[in-house]
Amino acid sequence: MEILRAEGLVKTYGQGENKFNAVDGISLSVEKGEFVAIVGASGSGKSTLMHMLGGVDRPTQGRIIIDGTEINRMNSNKLAIFRRRQIGLVYQFYNLIPILTVEENITLPADLDGKKISEEKLDGILDTLGIKNKRRNLPNELSGGQQQRVSIARALINEPAILLADEPTGNLDSKATEDIMGLLKMTNKKYKQTIIMITHNLDIARTADRILTIRDGKIVEEV
Amino acid sequence: MNIMKKLTLKDLFRNKTRTIMTILGIMLSAALMTVVAGVVTSVQATLVALVIHDDGNYDIKAYGDLTDDSVRKLEANRNVENVSYRRLVGYSPLKSSNSEYKRYMLISAMNKSAYENCYSFRLEEGRFPNNSHEIILSPDLIEYTGETYKVGDKLTLSIGSRLYKETDPERLSEMAQTQDGPEAVKINGKDYLPVNYDIIYTGDKTEFFSPEFEETYTVVGILSDVSGAVTCMGSSACADVYTYTDTIDNLKTIDLFNKNNSYAQNLSFVNIDLTENAERDVIGTAAELFGIDKEFAETVANGDYNSDVVYDSGETEMTKAEEKIKASNPYGANYFSIHNELLRFKGFSMSEGTFKMLMSIAVFVTIIIIVSSVFIIRNSISISITEKTKLYGMLSSVGATPRQIRKNVLFESFILALVGIPLGIAFGAGVTAAVLKICDNLLYDMLEGNGIIFSVPWYAMAAAAVISCLTIFLSSIFIAVRAGKITAVEAIRSTKDINIKKKNKEKSYKTPKIVTKLFGTGGSIAYKNLKRSRKQYRTTIISIIVSVSVYITVFSFVDSSLDYSGRYYQKLDYNMNISTSRYNDHDIDKADKIDSDEKFFKTVVSFKETEKYRYFLNSYDYSFDIPEKDIYTDNTEGYDSFTKFFPLETIQNGNLDINIIVAMFDDDSYREILSIIGKSEAEMKGKAIITNDNEFTKINENGDYSDIKTVPFLRNPVGYRLKGSVYPTDADRQDEEVVKKLENEKLDVEIGAVITQDQIQNSRVWTFSDLTIILDRDTFRKCVMPVTVSGEMSLYSSDTAKTEHDISDLGLDRLGYSVINFEEQTNRMNSIVTVLELFVYGLIIAIALIGLTNIFNTITTNMNLRKKEFAMLRSIGMTGKEFRRMIRLESFFYAFKSLIIAIPLGLLGGYAINLLFNSNLTGEEMVFNFPIIAVLISIAAVTLAVWLIMTYSVGKIRRQNIIETIRNENV
Structure with missing residues (x-):
């Protein structure tokens, strides 16, 4: 079943002569449980695309439908609520709120919703991501890899429709990269979590089911 | 670069x-x-x-018989900067005067140093005199004589002394005033000007001028103001004229030194200005100059004499001091004073x-x-x-x-x-x-x-x-x-x-559930922010604490001190006071005294300028014998005495012999009293209202009150019959008729009601500090001996000068009244208070401004630094509303945290200052008023400021695209 559809997405920046389209007419469709990788060089528009798909940025033109809901028409408030329930975001760095512990960071989306996460579930996810013994630590006491694990845990806690990851391993060493990619792969397989990941690294991209290449704001290749 | x-x-x-x-x-x-x-x-x-x-630039003033040689010696002293002197030349009667007061010129000579160094005279025109035949005139002279003096005029003056007893001439005090009113009295063909009898203790009331020599002067200048160096004030009999001299010994003057007259000496003195070094220890320098020890010099400087002590020889402590000084110094001085004020x-x-x-x-x-x-x-x-x-x-x-x-x-x-x-x-x-x-x-x-x-x-x-x-x-x-x-x-x-401060992992980990319950997730984040606060927030909090505590401290100090000074310098409803006196001589047939006093007051009331008034007539002379059993003494064992009256020991033969004031008021005041006690005029006719307040006290070793107990005076005042009489004085006892009359005229009244001091104090009615019985007018006039009566009136006049003038025009001098105009004092005091307030509030505002700047800075910086964090929260899905709520709560928590510390600190500071003050003051204590207003203002101001600033800076951030922020930071 189709979980995400984008139609004719365009994102324009600048004015007059400086006008340019970061995303220049992209349409795509993602099935539930798919692991999609978007690759492209810097400045190709991949981050812009991801931000729009995640509801963090609005397209200048086009539609985005996630799990049946058209998000480009929603107001900021509704969008925010939608995001915390249906979208998990993982960035390259600075994902975590520095004054919250690991545990608190993870439950944050649920807390915003006023929902309580059961101890079981929390334990489970901490365990799965291998950070159980760090649950009461603050982010500045964790390594880069551990921080990313926490981000992923937070992204997954609400079982969102899609998980969007922007260069999740860009900041990590090879061992950590391996770990993270493994985790992503696992959640995808085990929990049928739809993942869309951006990377500039083809090797990493190959972990995914599908690779979309972007250049100059357009999808040029699909593998 | x-x-x-x-x-x-x-x-x-x-x-x-x-x-x-x-x-x-x-x-x-x-x-x-x-x-x-x-x-x-x-x-x-x-x-x-x-x-x-006001008084000249000098440090020590020396009086006595100093000579040119003394002056030279002083000038040569290494501690002396310069020596100025003034000598009284004499008096010269004015040819004409359009003032009732001014009759004479008072001519004084001063040396060069006096003109140049000591006094800051200002000339309207002309120049200062250079020799002893040139004079400058004070403005009084022009104003009061009606003569026109010009620079260049040549005046030949008859100079002499003012004397007041023809048979045994003594000099008159320079301060002696002439009484306004009647013209000169002719006695034996000579003109005598009436003199204010207050100066004279016995005998004649007349004065005469005794010429001694003539002198011709040229007017070279006219002064523009009357500084304190000028000794003749507006109401004295003289107007100042100054000439120049460079010698004391060879200056021609009237004879200054004469028994019983130290006043003339007041106008002939030497002003010594010390070097800056010597000024640091003036008393020590004075001691050195006059050859006395430092302690004695200190006594002289403080004027600490026991004036009650009179030795058998007729000397007082002061005269003994004068002798000692005269004996010790080489200059011929017999007294000195220190210019303490300067x-x-x-x-x-x-x-x-x-x-x-x-x-x-x-x-x-x-x-x-x-x-x-x-x-x-x-x-x-x-x-x-x-x-x-x-x-x-x-x-x-x-x-x-x-x-x-x-x-x-x-x-x-x-x-x-x-x-x-x-x-x-x-x-x-x-x-x-x-x-x-x-x-x-x-x-x-x-x-x-x-x-x-x-x-x-x-x-x-x-x-x-x-x-x-x-x-x-x-x-x-x-x-x-x-x-x-x-x-x-x-x-x-x-x-x-x-x-992030994390002393105890467990401790700072727990967020009270109530926070989340009440304030939601946003609140719990805000709370956590506070608890695990960053160092930067500490500066914000400290800024707020410093500003608020200083503000509260200063505020409470100002409040207390204004309150304190307000006891002495209150806003006055009245600006003039008139009092009539009790007759001194026992001509006890002054039956119309009560009527004429009241008529006088009522006349003043009728003046156009009188806006508010109140008056009373009373007698202090009545004594009452009250049996001990009628006095309330329950639960007063162990107390030493009544405060107002004499110790319990004065109860003799079971009776307390006590003075009670008998008073009557103007109609409005009396009516007010009636309404306070809730009685009608008819009910109280012929009856007295008594202020039935008494106090028992305990006195500790220092002589201070350690406990004061307020009780009623009479046990059963209402219906009680008071019988009082006027005791004859020793003078009265010379005349049997008088004694008989006094003993037979008893005051006999029944008490109809009771009123308390507090009740009176809160009204416009006069308060007396002693026991008082208040009568209606008719009863007062019937029962009280007129000769014992005096009165007082307070009024507010819209033109005090005119009222004063109008009163003197009434010509009621025989009533022996006096008028006090304290408008000037009121205005002065209010100005001072205003100025003080200006400074202090200015200070407070400045401190608040500084605090605010700081708070603004720290908060906006902090917000800026948290841009990423905010963007993150928004991206995870925090709505705008929730975000604003979080900020609001954070500001609330900050305000709360700062105020919790600042307010007690401020209160402590205010209390500390209060203590500091009271330890330095004698007399009444300055009360510490809990500065509730300051506290409330602080709470409101801080909360508002913090919230506004946070919202403002967050608003700026919020407008930025979430993505831009994240993007920019992810560089």
Whole structure:
């Protein structure tokens, strides 16, 4: 079943002569449980695309439908609520709120919703991501890899429709990269979590089911 | 210029707001220090000038038979700067006078030093006299004589003495006033001017002039004002005229020294101005000069004589002192005095309690200012640099050495200081000038034409500059070192910057469930932020604490001191007082006294200018015998005495012999009393209302009251019958008729009602401090002996001068009344209070401003630094509404946390000052009023300020695209 559809997405920046389209007419469709990788060089528009798909940025033109809901028409408030329930975001760095512990960071989306996460579930996810013994630590006491694990845990806690990851391993060493990619792969397989990941690294991209290449704001290749 | 410096300057320019705020903070501190110093020195300079104008610039005044040789000896003394003297030449009757008072010219001669160094005379026209045949005239002379004197006029004057007893001539005091009214009385063909009999104790009331020699003078100048050096005040009989002399010995004068007249000596004295060094220890110098020991000099300086002691020889302590001085000094002086006022204001004599108190305030205030300034500057610099952590990290990663970064930090501070400090000092000087100008206008009358001196001494400005520089430098050093240590990655990551306080993992981990319940997730984040607060927030909180606690302290101090001074200097409803006196001679047939006194008062009431009034007539002479059993003494065992009356021991034969005031009031006051006690006029007709208040006291070893118990006086006052009589005095007993009359005229009244002192005090009616019975007019006139009656009236007049004039026109001198016009005092006091308030509130506002600047700076910086965090929260899915709520709560928590500490601190400070004051004051204590208003204002102000600033800075951030923020930060 189709979980995400984008139609004719365009994102324009600048004015007059400086006008340019970061995303220049992209349409795509993602099935539930798919692991999609978007690759492209810097400045190709991949981050812009991801931000729009995640509801963090609005397209200048086009539609985005996630799990049946058209998000480009929603107001900021509704969008925010939608995001915390249906979208998990993982960035390259600075994902975590520095004054919250690991545990608190993870439950944050649920807390915003006023929902309580059961101890079981929390334990489970901490365990799965291998950070159980760090649950009461603050982010500045964790390594880069551990921080990313926490981000992923937070992204997954609400079982969102899609998980969007922007260069999740860009900041990590090879061992950590391996770990993270493994985790992503696992959640995808085990929990049928739809993942869309951006990377500039083809090797990493190959972990995914599908690779979309972007250049100059357009999808040029699909593998 | 090197690249780093360029970078710094560019950065300063780019972040205009932050730079300006920082400079503002520095400016305000420097300005505040300058203003405080400037105001204190200006006020001091003004006071010194005032005193000099009023009384001359000298330190020691010597009286007695000093000669030219004495003067030379004094001038030669190494401690003496200069010697000025004044000698009374004599009196000369005025040819004509259009004033009832002025009859004479009082001619004095002064030496060169007096004109040049000592007195600050101002000439309307002409010049000062150069020889003993030239004179200058005081403005009084022109005003009161109706004659026109011109510069250049030649006057031949008959000079002599004023005497008052023809048979045994004695000199008259220069202060003796002539009584206005009737013209000269002819006795034996001679004209005699009536003299105010108060000066004369016995005998004749007439005065006459005894000429001694003639002198011709040329008028060379006319004075423009009447400074204190002029001795003849408006109401005295003389007007001053001054001439010049360079010798004491050869100056022709009337004979000054004569028994029973030390007054003439008051006008012939020597003013000694000491060198600045000697001024530091005037008493010691005086002791040295006059050859006496320091303790004795101190007694003389304080005028500490027991005037009750009269030795058998007829001498008093004062005359003995005079003898001692005369015997010890080589100048012929027989007395001296120290110019305490001048020295006090110059700062050399700190003996006065009040002055000491004022100085402690000034010191206290200065310390607060300095501490606040240090804080503010430190914070400003710290913020400015903290924001640039990333920049420094980058520089470090690019290859700048820690040393270069340190230098850079110091350079930035230097630039900020360079701009901020001079601007601040200039601004401070400007504010001082403005404030002083306002005071000048407010206090114009009080200063009698002397302007307020503006003085911001170089050392004050230098001190302000130095303290600021030092503070800036010291803060920068520490921060510079820290900046140098930042590694590139830390800076970019900005994680090191966040020093989360985590003393106890368990403790700070738990967030009370109630927070989340009440305030939601946003609130719990806000709360966590507070608990695990970063170092930067500490500066915000400390700024708020400093500002608020200082504000509360100063506020409570002002409140208490105004309250305290308000007891003595209250806002007056009345500005004039008239009192009629009791007859001194026992011509007891002055039956119309009550009527004529009241008629007098009523006439004044009828004046157009009288707006408010109240009066009473009373008698203090009635004594009552009250049986002990009728007096309330329950539960008073162990008490020593009544406060108002005599100790219990005065109860003799079971009776207390006590004075009770018998009084009647004007109709309005009486009616008010009736309404207070809830009785009608008919009910109280013929009956007395008594103030039935008594107090029992316990007295401790020091003679102070250790306990006061308020009880009623009579047990059953209503219906009680009081019988009183007037005791004959010794003079009365000379005449049997008088004694008989007094003993037979008893006062016999029944008490109809009771009223308390408190009830009266809260009304417009006069309060008496002793037991009083109040009668209606008819009963008073029937029962009270007129000869024992006196009266008093307070009124508010819209034109006090006219009222005074109108009263004297009534010609009712036989009533022996006196009029006091205290309009001037009221205005003076109100001006002073206004000025004080101006200063203090100005100070408070300044401190608040500084605090606000700081708070603004810290909060906006903090918000900026958390841009990423905010963006993150938004991206995870926090709605705008929830986000705003979080900010609101965070501001609430900050305000709360700061106020929780600040308010108790402020209260403590206020209480401490109160204690400090009371330890220096004698007499009544200054009450500590809980400054509830200040507390409420602080709470409201802080909460509002913090919330506004946070919202403003967050608003700025919010408008930025979430993505832009994340994108920009993810560089």
